[in-house]
Amino acid sequence: MLDLEGPIWKFALDFYRRPGVSEACLTLQEDANVDVVELIVVLFSAQVIGRDLSSDEVTDMRVKMLNWREMTVLPLRQVRRTLKPYCPGFPQHEKELLRSKVKSIELFSEQIQLAMAYQWLTNSAPTRASLTLEGALETLLEVESFDELPPGCRNSLARIVSTVLDMDDFPR
Template sequence: MSKLDLDGQLWRFALEFYALPGVAEACLTLQDQADVDVIELLAAIYAERVLLQPLSSEDVADLHRQTAEWRGATVLPLREIRRVLKPPRDGFPEERHLLREKVKAAELLAEQIQLAITEQWLGQRAAKSGLSIREVFALIPKDDAAGQPRNERAIGIALSALETAMEHVIRNCGNSKKFGDQ
């Protein structure tokens, strides 16, 4: 694999899109309630709305194969450690929050690297007809939910919030600067 651009257009898009009203909450809901890889979902939104090259079902599967090992070895374990350190726990010192902040920063860097891997993959794929975001969402492989019940209502609301934010992307892509460009 060639050297990654950690500050690429997909990273900048992800930061801008995530900052839109309702997007962070929607992404966290989809991550927590539907076990979705938000990076893959953001990549699908970017491909559809910015690159104007929606992902096909084959693309979704290939993207997952490209990033699954990295995600499983870095992003998910760091997220689990961060979550364990969040609430006060018997036997954990008060200073656990200092470690939690370091782990949180490492998790963000791991996600940034996953976005760079994804952007590199997007640049190499052949454009073809693709799917809507709801269809892509249904195809994104889910993490092991460990028997957790899904809140379908919350998932539907989160998807609607993302679709609303995607309309913002369409409006801004028509401006002189492309959404995600600096």
């Protein structure tokens, strides 16, 4: 059974509500196709657990969560986005209620994905060929260097890294 309220979930909630983080995560999600859950896992592993992930570990984590993401998170996100614009002939109030419920279910599916990642982190043995946080993020973003990212994504990534490095108040 997964621990849905575990340390990685608490970290994600704390991290995401910090100034500028939600906007930065959404920019990376929209403009660089980043899975924010995977991003949070890499940050949590490095900053809270003290475990820098290797390129192979980042890849393994992605593979382990891919089916869940593709079968739940992404379809729910698509439904939520489809319901966002004004739709003539739709009962607008009820459409917004439905969109809000779908958004909650999408968030719950990401909570499950985080719990799956935490289980993977605690059950997998660290490798010796670990990367720096920057290297793990480059692997996650599938770039050789952050310079390859559009300026908005580089700024968002800088905000995220700066924020996570300043999270001294998060219990380890």
